[in-house]
Amino acid sequence: MARSGSGNGKRLTARVAVVGAGVVSPLGFGLSETFDSLREARDCVTRVGRFSVAGCRCKTAGQVPDERLLSKRHEGGRARRLHRASHMMIQALGEALEQEPQFKPELAVIGTTSGGMSYGEDYYRSLDRHGSLRHAPTWIANYPAQKPVIDALDAFEISAPCQVVANACASGTNAIGHAFECVRSGRYQRVLTGGYDALSELVFVGFDSLQASTPEKCRPFDQHRTGMVLGEGAAILALENLDLALKRGAHVLAEITGYGMSTDNFHLTQPDPSGVGPRRAMERALESARSTANMVDYINAHGTATPFNDAAEGKAIGELFDRVPVSSTKSMMGHSLGAAGAVEAVICLLALQYQFLPPNINFCAPDEDVDLNIVANEARPMALRTVLSNSFGFGGTNASIVMQKFEA
């Protein structure tokens, strides 16, 4: 049967290499700090201090510390006015370009959910209180979702056009998947991709109002899970036609080999309990990668720790795979929404590079309804060749990518 998602109907014309990566998240600034946090199974979720959470059930989130993130603000000028999200993007892109200074992308495909939302909040509050609107032009100019992407490209004098994908919590993986298909189809040779999101009051309270976030620890796939915690961050991957990358002697971090997406029309905010949406996305990603389920060595799950998500995803994984190791790294850093898929793709890169399984912390008791092999509480060494990363979002968007260790 023909499918409108990825997987079928494409002529494979190019292999797709990841030649650069950068990340900033509650786990740390850069690949090295992120690896250390994963290896040590650090819980990087802290009490929210950026806005009042007095009326919320949940009081915590994974946060990127401002003292490091905004260290360049004191230099004045443009950097002072940029949104935190722009600083995260600049940081992540800077790290990726340090590995590949000559990387000249033809396109940037970046995921987000809320752009510079906190500037919108500042603007609204000033209007509401009849307060000073002196900074309104700055807030307004830096609010649009494409602004942090343009700021980052501009900071490194990259003139590539950009597409900003807002597919809710699947945005990052959808962006990477689309970028992958652009290179694989042969239409593009080099594409920058990734995702970003900065914590904001509106989104924080929104998830709290849905009772999706938890006042307790985030325990993905645990029998006693009570919900998610939010996070923030940015991650960038530099994708290139593998042949061209090898020809110019680039260091290949990994390959992306497959992408699948599906749309689950069950409900705006809840997945179909049958797990059909996640299952279709994973099946299509495997088909796109010309891989089978038994070739997958590790799954970085969406794993938000909400009862509904983990049940649907767990069911789909349990049906498709045979006891493959699974972890949700959101347990350590929270759910960074539009950045999540990109940050988790970087985590998969590190797992492939250092041959280990990233942990699913705060895990106490397995959920009897889903049969999963959870990487509980500590990182484990493991020979990994093929990994799969999932992201699912509001609106029923489901996305999966398959990554492989590069073997020349």
Add this chain to the structure above:
Amino acid sequence: MRLAIAGMGWITPFGNGVDPVWKRLLRGDEAQAEEITEQFGDQSYTVFRVPESALACIPPHPRLRRASLISRFAAAAGLEALEAAGVKPDSQSAERTALVFAISNGGVIYTKRFYRDIVGAGAQSASPLLFPETVFNAPASHLAAILGITGATYTLVSDSAAGLLAIKMAEDLMTNEALDYCLVVGAEEADWLLCDAYRRWRLLRLAPPIEPFAQIGRGMILSEGAGAVLLARDGPVVIECTHPGGYYRKRTQAEEILKRVLGDLSKTEIDFVISSANGTFIDQAECRALMRITPDAFVYTVKPALGESVGAAGLWQVIIGAQALRYSELPPLLHAGPTIPLRISASRIPMASARHTIVLSCGVNQQVAGLRLGKNS
């Protein structure tokens, strides 16, 4: 790969239906401005609203019961495009159809209401019903559910270049031979908060008219609605060439990227250009680029008649370009001054031999995109 427009739909301040709205544009009509106020102060703004009666065309669906206006607009335009192409939204067609959604400000009315409750009465009063509708991809999700689409669904966020960027993405998706169609929809809803934000950014004027290509950009008037094109392998109008566009760092650099986009798209003779001029700083950038690259082409912008619909604007422009090619005529350009150094006309222009048009979008938030349409011979 051949890409064509198989069906089109829109909902605008003139109402819905491609042909009825087109006739009003040819007549030289201008949408009626409506004054809006807000609790924050005495400042009022004017917008071009979609008339309530136009929403009657949308069949009832559980997903639209509580959905925002923007989702209803999208449903109206999307369903019209499918109907125009003779495509029934059943499981077979849905399986072979992708959806790409263009948006700029999104569901601002529900977002404002949701945040107002938080600011006014605390987090505990925030509505769990409103929050999901504030998410950028809520309208796309509703439309996918209405049409039964289970495959690729993307929402792209940008300024008024969003529509053309979405068509570019659709073109990339259509390299997948398992797809027969890609429905591209752009939608926007107007609100006081947006008007105030754009005014503080010196991009909005308080009352019509929008004066295109004026030496001093006095600003735009916001409008709302949606536009949709169903892309297929064949149709009466062909998308000959899409341009990935780009971004400008400073306003003064917009002209250079516009020239590049126009230059890349004008490898063949261009009969007319559907411009995005909206009464702001972008008009002069477009004017100079058009003078330089396509000096012989007629130029038209719909924004003086229908307003600046941001996320929907690019799709409206594409529909106008396609209609002008199909019916060999351009509508009159409203409120244009006598000294504009471009080929424009205050009355309808017959274009019997027109074969190619460029649709150009220069957004106020730094993004630029373009594409070339051709009559299918």
